[in-house]
Amino acid sequence: MFNFYLLIVILLISFIFFFLGLKEAKKLKLVHKNSLHSLPHYYGLYALLASLLPSLGIYFLMTIGDDFLFSNMIKSYIPDEVTNAKNYNFLIALAQINNSVEGLIFGTPPQWVTNAAEVWKSWVQTSNIIIVSLCLLTSLVSGYYGFLKINENFRSRNAVEKIIMTLLAASSVIAIFTTIAIIFSIVFESVRFFALIPIDEFLFGTVWNPQFEGAERAGSGQQGLSQYGAIPLFAGTFLISFIALCVAVPVGLFSAIYLSEYASSKERAFFKPLLEILAGVPTVVYGFFAALTVAPFLRSSGSILGLDVASESALAAGLVMGIMIIPFVSSLSDDVINAVPQSLRDAGYGLGSTKNETVLKIVLPAALPGVVASIILAVSRAVGETMIVVMAAGLAANLTANPLEAVTTVTSQIVTILVGDQEFESAKTLSAFALALTLIIITLCMNFYALHVVKKYREQYD
Amino acid sequence: MNSKKNDLKSLELTVGDVFSKNARLKARNVNVFYGENKAIDNVTIDIGSKEVISFIGPSGCGKSTFLRCFNRMNDTIVSCIIQGEITIDEENIYDKKIDVVPLRARIGMVFQKPNPFPKSIYDNVAYGPRIHGLSENKEHLDNIVEESLKRAGLWQEVSDRLSSPGTGLSGGQQQRLCIARAIAVSPEVILMDEPCSALDPIATAKIEELIHELGNEYSIVIVTHSMQQAARVSKRTAYFHLGKLIEVGKTKEIFTRPQHNQTEAYISGKIG
Numbered sequence: 003m004f005n006f007y008l009l010i011v012i013l014l015i016s017f018i019f020f021f022l023g024l025k026e027a028k029k030l031k032l033v034h035k036n037s038l039h040s041l042p043h044y045y046g047l048y049a050l051l052a053s054l055l056p057s058l059g060i061y062f063l064m065t066i067g068d069d070f071l072f073s074n075m076i077k078s079y080i081p082d083e084v085t086n087a088k089n090y091n092f093l094i095a096l097a098q099i100n101n102s103v104e105g106l107i108f109g110t111p112p113q114w115v116t117n118a119a120e121v122w123k124s125w126v127q128t129s130n131i132i133i134v135s136l137c138l139l140t141s142l143v144s145g146y147y148g149f150l151k152i153n154e155n156f157r158s159r160n161a162v163e164k165i166i167m168t169l170l171a172a173s174s175v176i177a178i179f180t181t182i183a184i185i186f187s188i189v190f191e192s193v194r195f196f197a198l199i200p201i202d203e204f205l206f207g208t209v210w211n212p213q214f215e216g217a218e219r220a221g222s223g224q225q226g227l228s229q230y231g232a233i234p235l236f237a238g239t240f241l242i243s244f245i246a247l248c249v250a251v252p253v254g255l256f257s258a259i260y261l262s263e264y265a266s267s268k269e270r271a272f273f274k275p276l277l278e279i280l281a282g283v284p285t286v287v288y289g290f291f292a293a294l295t296v297a298p299f300l301r302s303s304g305s306i307l308g309l310d311v312a313s314e315s316a317l318a319a320g321l322v323m324g325i326m327i328i329p330f331v332s333s334l335s336d337d338v339i340n341a342v343p344q345s346l347r348d349a350g351y352g353l354g355s356t357k358n359e360t361v362l363k364i365v366l367p368a369a370l371p372g373v374v375a376s377i378i379l380a381v382s383r384a385v386g387e388t389m390i391v392v393m394a395a396g397l398a399a400n401l402t403a404n405p406l407e408a409v410t411t412v413t414s415q416i417v418t419i420l421v422g423d424q425e426f427e428s429a430k431t432l433s434a435f436a437l438a439l440t441l442i443i444i445t446l447c448m449n450f451y452a453l454h455v456v457k458k459y460r461e462q463y464d
Numbered sequence: 465m466n467s468k469k470n471d472l473k474s475l476e477l478t479v480g481d482v483f484s485k486n487a488r489l490k491a492r493n494v495n496v497f498y499g500e501n502k503a504i505d506n507v508t509i510d511i512g513s514k515e516v517i518s519f520i521g522p523s524g525c526g527k528s529t530f531l532r533c534f535n536r537m538n539d540t541i542v543s544c545i546i547q548g549e550i551t552i553d554e555e556n557i558y559d560k561k562i563d564v565v566p567l568r569a570r571i572g573m574v575f576q577k578p579n580p581f582p583k584s585i586y587d588n589v590a591y592g593p594r595i596h597g598l599s600e601n602k603e604h605l606d607n608i609v610e611e612s613l614k615r616a617g618l619w620q621e622v623s624d625r626l627s628s629p630g631t632g633l634s635g636g637q638q639q640r641l642c643i644a645r646a647i648a649v650s651p652e653v654i655l656m657d658e659p660c661s662a663l664d665p666i667a668t669a670k671i672e673e674l675i676h677e678l679g680n681e682y683s684i685v686i687v688t689h690s691m692q693q694a695a696r697v698s699k700r701t702a703y704f705h706l707g708k709l710i711e712v713g714k715t716k717e718i719f720t721r722p723q724h725n726q727t728e729a730y731i732s733g734k735i736g
Binding site: 355 | 535537540542564565566567568569572573575577579580581582583591592595596642645646649
């Protein structure tokens with residue numbers, strides 16, 4: 003709450019500078035008879051940004067930084083008999099102190115915790131005073147500096163453009179850095195996994211059985227009971243994705259062709275949003291549709307035909323996943339088919355093609371790169387899909403090409419491994435990161451390939 | 465321009481000779497509506513066999529719309545309604561019995577912007593013969609392609625790269641490729657909708673020369689914005705204004721002694 007008021011005050015100060023700057027600029031405009039470089043509000047905006055941005059920057063740096071600082075400083079307040087204890091963990095001690103600071107007191111905490119909490123509280127008070135005074139001072143000083151810069155020759159429009167460009171660039175950098183950070187965290191954990199399990203066993207092993215953590219792998223010379231061969235998982239993933247594509251590609255592509263070439267504009271306005279609703283259904287809903295409706299249906303119809311269908315079959319998961327990715331195929335394909343220039347269709351009709359010939363021989367070949375790209379994007383979506391397979395595909399890591407049997411996928415294994423309490427040092431838990439890394443690499447490659455296909459063939463028409 | 469309305473009222477019949485002795489296409493009292501909007505108003509004209517006729521007129525006067533009536537390209541526009549009668553060799557093309565597929569094979573079309581398919585040069589030309597089943601075998605198809613490209617004056621330039629994409633050619637070459645594609649199905653009439661408006665003067669000169677030659681074998685209707693082009697390529701000229709056919713006559717006479725005051729105004733640059 004306190005921080006909130008501070009932010010409001012900083013904002014108010016910057017607004018005051020905006021009006022000061024605006025007024026000054028208008029005055030200058032009168033004095034110099036319209037020879038001002040930029041419009042008056044750019045001068046005000048410059049003063050506002052000059053006041054706001056540095057103080058906001060300092061505010062965020064300090065509020066993030068003081069926790070780090072305090073946790074280092076508090077170390078000397080933890081008595082030696084605590085730090086020397088066998089199961090001492092600094093993070094736990096820190097959590098105890100923090101809880102005490104927050105007023106979350108369970109039972110009677112040790113005396114040293116209460117003491118350290120008191121010290122911490124006093125630090126917080128000091129730091130708050132420092133933050134407030136520094137932020138307010140910065141906003142006033144830098145705002146005044148921005149205000150002083152206002153004269154008839156100052157190019158405030160260019161300066162404001164530059165500041166805004168920097169802000170926009172910073173936002174895009176955040177997204178990129180987050181992605182890189184995610185990948186790095188996964189890479190580090192995977193490296194720890196590959197220190198326990200050889201990489202070739204992981205990539206080429208055909209048995210996936212992480213359930214029993216046997217004797218320690220390294221050191222004792224004894225083989226563990228668990229096995230980490232990822233092939234059955236990837237085979238299951240691709241089997242289900244393949245079934246999904248067999249559903250989604252024809253249905254999605256044909257509906258895209260119908261919508262863009264045959265449907266009247268009324269039908270199109272009705273059907274296209276309806277189809278896109280499919281993309282908005284949460285995957286968990288598809289998941290129980292697959293598990294509770296499709297799978298039993300397949301099982302009973304299989305028994306009529308004398309086939310033995312597992313109650314959690316790859317077929318059920320694949321079919322439902324196929325329905326889920328129809329909108330990805332149809333919506334994107336529809337866009338690319340629409341983007342084929344009308345002049346090509348006219349040329350086809352002008353030569354006496356029927357509608358069907360025009361679509362098949364002219365429009366589709368011209369739209370093919372985009373269609374292929376939409377299919378590849380749908381594949382990477384299917385490979386990464388989790389909820390449906392968790393609910394409908396089962397957990398048995400069978401290496402099979404039979405869609406009627408239960409298989410498991412990479413994503414559902416990651417979920418089962420990481421759900422619940424886990425020991426973060428065991429190969430079982432770490433294997434989730436190795437799986438995730440492999441999966442990311444595969445989908446990344448597919449997305450790159452899709453982009454490449456689109457780029458390569460884009461110049462072919464128009 | 466203030467006198468436009470009065471001029472139109474006084475204008476009921478087309479000036480000049482709309483009929484032709486050996487007419488191939490005949491349009492009789494054709495009206496075209498886009499929804500409520502009347503785009504073509506009671507147009508009657510003959511297009512003779514092996515004749516090059518140009519349609520001129522200011523933008524939006526309906527000349528392209530009228531052109532597209534001849535191969536029923538307006539069918540693709542839902543709100544478009546066509547009244548009257550258009551015949552090719554005495555056969556009504558808007559008759560229910562008429563199938564547009566063979567009709568469009570008889571009446572070829574070349575568009576304003578070169579629009580080769582994103583296929584090879586060979587496949588572009590072979591497209592029409594293939595869908596209409598005109599060739600008995602590969603050799604025959606090769607002959608049709610070569611012959612069409614030769615007639616379009618493109619053979620020398622592309623004979624060594626028939627398998628490269630048609631879209632890689634220059635604008636003028638692309639347009640000649642489109643002409644080759646149109647004549648590959650041996651049509652009787654070729655409709656050209658401002659075929660040179662997207663081309664530079666040199667490419668335009670080549671196309672005009674080509675039209676001149678093709679005029680010995682086909683009936684050609686060319687819509688153009690350039691009066692010089694109409695004067696260069698066509699024997700007859702029709703002047704359209706606001707959906708009406710104002711004047712038809714020998715090109716020479718239209719450009720030297722226009723009978724209607726509106727034609728004269730357009731030609732001398734007062735309207736349009």
